[in-house]
Amino acid sequence: MLRYYLKLGILSIRANWALSALMVAAIAIGIGACMTIVTVRHVMADNPIDHKNEQLFHVQLDNWNPNDPYEEPNEPPEQVTYLDATALLEAGRAHRQVISFKSDRVVQPEGDGVLPFQEVVRATSADFFAMFDVPFRYGAGWDAAADRAGEKVTVLSTPMHEQLFGGEDSTGRMLMMNNEPFRVVGVLDDWHPVPTFYDLNNNPYQGPEAIYTPFSLAVTGEWGSSGNNSCWKPPEDGGYEGYLASECIWIQMWVELPTRADKEAYAQFLDDYVMEQKQLGRFPRDLNNRLSTPEEWMVNREVVDDTVSVLLALSVLFLVVCLLNTIGLLLARVIRRRSDISLRRALGASKAALFRQYIVEAGLIGVAGGLAGIGMTWLGLRGIENVFADYDFIQYLVTMDWQMVGLAVLLAIVSALGAALYPIWRACSVSPASTLRIQ
């Protein structure tokens, strides 16, 4: 019977093509508006390191002002001090640990007439690449020894590598930054974590940095942080040394703890560490350390901002308006088809049979609306891309994955069926007697 209903549905859509086209358009526009925002939100809320979510933890220690929490009600600071970062890295109690920050450097490409340019560089300890599963095209990262020794090595992203050295393997080549030579040891493969979960400060949608250097090297070179930097009291001594010894927070710290037991042990270790520091007169607040998974950390930092949620609510409302419109069109169609309906009833169609026939037809309209809705979503995303063309990484925010395509079609079908229920109910209650009366 399904094939029969499909055939009837197609015939009916063809026979009422204008009304059908209006319905498909109404659904497509509603789906387009909704799915544009859903897609952006989906990408924003995406956890790019989902497969290691249970093993990676962002570290927070509460070294803040005894009289005033970092954030109400009692949030520990979102970054750690140089003192704590280096002490915890040195202790090495986790399976892997990463401390990093971002800094601005001036890149001086080889060749005449190529102008130097400023670039954001991530200074990080050695485990960064292994911990975050960063893929390499050529070479590899550096090891802990190289980090400790402050070797002048660097890792480039593929676009940066191509910009500076063209297509060939550039490992072993030298790169000048702020008049210092760095040896390229690795080139990353395509890697676009959106958001950049490992550092959610500032704009987490700008994408990962294009240049990486060892952490200790950056510190010996007295590089400043170009990311967030907060202090609850001024450094006691002046200069870079004073800054390193201060209670200012500016370093992001992550640890990898493969098992639950590892996590518990590490939490205990952090508590012990802070208790020990209290002996030295630091950490005036109560114990308030925290280990957050990437997902928890993204929720905590509200990577999906409220504007998007408001837009989502508005777009859902818009979809509802489009569906109300569809209901009106379907009711109009039921009225036009009264004689057909009552004739089928007279010839032996039960209400249930009619219901199935019209549900299949509504489903067909839903599928058409969904497919057209994917087109509309694509247009909507291109619109957003144009409006925010200045942001380099907007292209990663406005891409539809298969999940979103599937969701668009599913939402369209559900919408069409939902919109069709009342009109179909009306259709099924057309009296079979009217066949003989409407002459």
Added chain:
Amino acid sequence: MLKMKDVCKIYRTDTVETHALRGFSLAVEDGEFVSVTGPSGSGKTTFLNIAGLLEELTSGVYELDGRDISALNDKERSRVRNEKIGFIFQSFNLIPELNVFDNVDVPLRYRGFDAKERERRIMSCLERVGLASRPKHFPAQLSGGQQQRVAIARALAGEPRFLLADEPTGNLDTHMADSVLDLLKEINEAGTTIIMVTHELTLADRANRNLFVRDGEIHDEPPELHLAAAATA
């Protein structure tokens, strides 16, 4: 066999109550060809609607093949309509988007026959009404008489015991009306019980039995009175 006892049908609207049928009692035996005549608004269509299970009755008893139909639910009523009753309408009521073959197919689809059985029945019914050569034509491409033949084929396809016709020749010229009536006679002689509402007494006369409806009541008219009425018509 079709049997009604004291059947009443009242239509209620906000302001008026119409007693369309009042104490309607009759029995139609298998194989009969019954004509029903009567003035406009007397209740003929209402009677057919109730006989064909298209409408529920207000009070009284209606038995079809010995079964009280008032107890049936929608699904069962639809099934009885589908299996036992064929309808022929004044305005043919073919589905314009479907061709002749698919129009005749409609009641068979709800019966659940397989494709081969449906095709066999459709072609044999089209043969019977003389349209076997046009299964692919659409209703708009046929004359009124041909359309009514398609409708008759559709009514016959399910091999119903009863054929209910409401003014089947009302939209046809005399010549076509005669040939449609010849077809109905033939069908009746092959065993199908027919109840036909008509305005035209000459056509009514070709039935085995004539019923007369007036003000929602049914009368077996004495033959003289009937002939007198025919003479004045």
